Amino acid sequence: MGLPNKDLLPDDLEDLVFDALRRANLPTHCVLIHYDAIVVQRKGGVIVVPVAVRTILAPPTDEEAPHAYDTHLVIKHVDLNNWDFKNDGTARERTRESFAKECAFYRDVVAASRASRGGRNEVVTRAFDPINGWGMAQMETGADGWAVPTAHLVEGDETSDVFTLVMADAMGKRGGKGREFGPEPSSPDAHRALNSDSIPGIADGDFENIAPPAPPERQVSTQGAFGEVTEKLGMTPAEAEATVEWLAAFHARHWLGLPDSPALPYDALWGRGGHWTLEKREHEVRNIESEWAKLVTSFPGVPALEKHRDLGERLARRAGDIARCAHARTQTLLHGDLKAANIIMPNAVSGALVPIVFDWQWAGPGCAAADLMFFIATSLSLEAAEMEDALVTLYHERLTARLRARGSVEAERAADALDMETLKRDMDANAVDYVRFCAGSVWGPLTPASMEKHKYEQNLGIARRSSWHLTNLVERAGRAMDDLERREFKTHEDEAEEARREAERLEAEKRREAQFTRTVSGISIFSHGEYQSLCGVPVGVPVPVEGAANFRSDPLDPLPEAESLPGGVGDSASYEVFTQLPAEVVQSLEEHWSGVTAMPEIVGT
Numbered sequence: 001m002g003l004p005n006k007d008l009l010p011d012d013l014e015d016l017v018f019d020a021l022r023r024a025n026l027p028t029h030c031v032l033i034h035y036d037a038i039v040v041q042r043k044g045g046v047i048v049v050p051v052a053v054r055t056i057l058a059p060p061t062d063e064e065a066p067h068a069y070d071t072h073l074v075i076k077h078v079d080l081n082n083w084d085f086k087n088d089g090t091a092r093e094r095t096r097e098s099f100a101k102e103c104a105f106y107r108d109v110v111a112a113s114r115a116s117r118g119g120r121n122e123v124v125t126r127a128f129d130p131i132n133g134w135g136m137a138q139m140e141t142g143a144d145g146w147a148v149p150t151a152h153l154v155e156g157d158e159t160s161d162v163f164t165l166v167m168a169d170a171m172g173k174r175g176g177k178g179r180e181f182g183p184e185p186s187s188p189d190a191h192r193a194l195n196s197d198s199i200p201g202i203a204d205g206d207f208e209n210i211a212p213p214a215p216p217e218r219q220v221s222t223q224g225a226f227g228e229v230t231e232k233l234g235m236t237p238a239e240a241e242a243t244v245e246w247l248a249a250f251h252a253r254h255w256l257g258l259p260d261s262p263a264l265p266y267d268a269l270w271g272r273g274g275h276w277t278l279e280k281r282e283h284e285v286r287n288i289e290s291e292w293a294k295l296v297t298s299f300p301g302v303p304a305l306e307k308h309r310d311l312g313e314r315l316a317r318r319a320g321d322i323a324r325c326a327h328a329r330t331q332t333l334l335h336g337d338l339k340a341a342n343i344i345m346p347n348a349v350s351g352a353l354v355p356i357v358f359d360w361q362w363a364g365p366g367c368a369a370a371d372l373m374f375f376i377a378t379s380l381s382l383e384a385a386e387m388e389d390a391l392v393t394l395y396h397e398r399l400t401a402r403l404r405a406r407g408s409v410e411a412e413r414a415a416d417a418l419d420m421e422t423l424k425r426d427m428d429a430n431a432v433d434y435v436r437f438c439a440g441s442v443w444g445p446l447t448p449a450s451m452e453k454h455k456y457e458q459n460l461g462i463a464r465r466s467s468w469h470l471t472n473l474v475e476r477a478g479r480a481m482d483d484l485e486r487r488e489f490k491t492h493e494d495e496a497e498e499a500r501r502e503a504e505r506l507e508a509e510k511r512r513e514a515q516f517t518r519t520v521s522g523i524s525i526f527s528h529g530e531y532q533s534l535c536g537v538p539v540g541v542p543v544p545v546e547g548a549a550n551f552r553s554d555p556l557d558p559l560p561e562a563e564s565l566p567g568g569v570g571d572s573a574s575y576e577v578f579t580q581l582p583a584e585v586v587q588s589l590e591e592h593w594s595g596v597t598a599m600p601e602i603v604g605t
Contacts, residue, residue, distance in 0.1 A: 273334030336362030
């Protein structure tokens with residue numbers, strides 16, 4: 001994309017940048033702000049500013065001059081006071097909590113993960129390479145799949161309206177020109193002066209004439225420079241494979257219940273990872289049916305939408321059941337928003353693709369298939385999407401192999417429990433759960449024109465930018481919903497039958513209570529224990545069939561009140577007198593009542 005709308009940039013942007021660098025204890029004597037890569041969202045409520053600083057005090061040599069900045073950073077600044085929240089406050093609180101969780105992730109979870117490795121997972125590659133320039137900035141990395149930017153400053157918690165993060169820039173060095181500041185003069189305010197000599201012909205504040213960035217030599221990025229629009233619709237097969245391998249390693253490392261998994265502060269994260277989960281979006285369920293109808297209307301004649309025209313109603317009615325199936329297993333730490341826009345693919349020195357993952361606002365424990373499904377549903381090019389089965393197989397093989405490599409009995413059991421059939425079923429359930437969110441939150445306004453307009457905006461899930469991906473996801477969710485209804489849910493007919501049986505059970509219960517409060521031919525109703533006592537048989541010993549001689553009939557016995565019957569009215573375990581009557585006693589009762597018009601029912605005959 002071009003330069004950000006400068007009207008949305010705060011007047012004190014440069015002060016914001018330099019103050020954040022100082023609070024992070026980073027040098028400010030030589031700073032480059034990449035104005036051509038700034039991302040502004042939510043009308044200025046979120047600003048992401050890529051910058052580069054020189055940590056070496058000595059001036060760069062002639063050889064270093066084109067690559068004078070050895071440390072590349074991103075400053076993320078969030079101010080909720082600049083957002084336009086349209087509902088009654090739930091969105092604001094949910095958004096506040098999401099940024100608080102992201103801060104907690106970088107402040108607490110990354111620190112705990114680093115400590116679990118004895119601090120060995122921080123790798124710094126800043127050596128100067130005459131061909132490629134300066135290498136990657138600091139990353140939290142590891143062979144077990146941990147690859148997130150190092151955070152130099154984390155400010156914000158659950159009570160904050162303003163959040164600031166200073167992180168390593170996974171892009172490394174960037175092409176194009178920016179605005180340079182420094183070396184810093186003695187005046188504390190002089191850093192705001194533009195070093196215009198370094199950018200000939202650009203006057204202070206004249207951002208429109210800054211040349212567009214040249215593609216970074218070593219960069220292979222799906223989304224471009226932190227949200228920059230590129231002409232890639234989704235991840236290539238190679239990028240998808242690299243991400244799936246990273247995800248399998250990450251999930252295996254943080255698998256719950258294993259003795260050597262890192263003890264992370266999960267209470268600082270979401271109780272369930274993922275921004276789309278029902279407990280975070282329950283207020284949107286009421287919108288699903290009407291928004292789904294809008295979607296179907298906006299894409300007339302699309303077979304998948306016509307076929308599943310009633311899917312919106314089913315998703316709304318079964319939202320709770322869908323969530324229960326999708327999250328039946330809590331297995332590992334989830335990223336919670338694993339899409340192409342949150343993954344950068346810099347080439348390692350070896351030429352291999354090494355995913356760097358950021359934006360951890362929605363991390364938390366959950367079902368492993370949720371991350372995998374969300375990534376596949378939101379991020380793949382057509383070519384990569386057509387190899388989904390191979391990607392799922394790759395994930396399963398890598399995950400189970402890494403679990404088994406842990407060597408513990410618990411890890412072996414975890415690998416055995418996650419067979420391919422279970423993984424695919426979990427993915428299908430999570431696909432339905434994700435479509436439930438999309439239907440109630442983001443798909444209603446979609447039209448073919450909006451898809452074309454936003455075609456290359458990688459921060460949007462690919463089903464919002466490609467009709468092929470939309471219909472493919474709808475078809476998948478429809479099939480999975482059919483399967484869930486057959487396998488997991490009760491149908492309308494099932495529910496009606498269950499209600500009928502329950503009504504019959506209650507009616508039978510009333511009849512039994514009535515039977516327990518009457519006398520049959522002058523014989524009082526006794527509990528099983530009382531009847532055994534009358535027969536002269538100790539309680540707990542079966543009554544013999546020949547026990548009729550010991551049976552005592554006393555028409556003078558008063559009928560006990562219902563509440564005084566041992567065990568309580570309706571307790572079938574306590575009132576079995578008729579089923580225990582010897583055959584000759586039952587016969588005598590039948591003979592006695594043979595001339596009576598309304599003979600009472602003899603239970604158990």
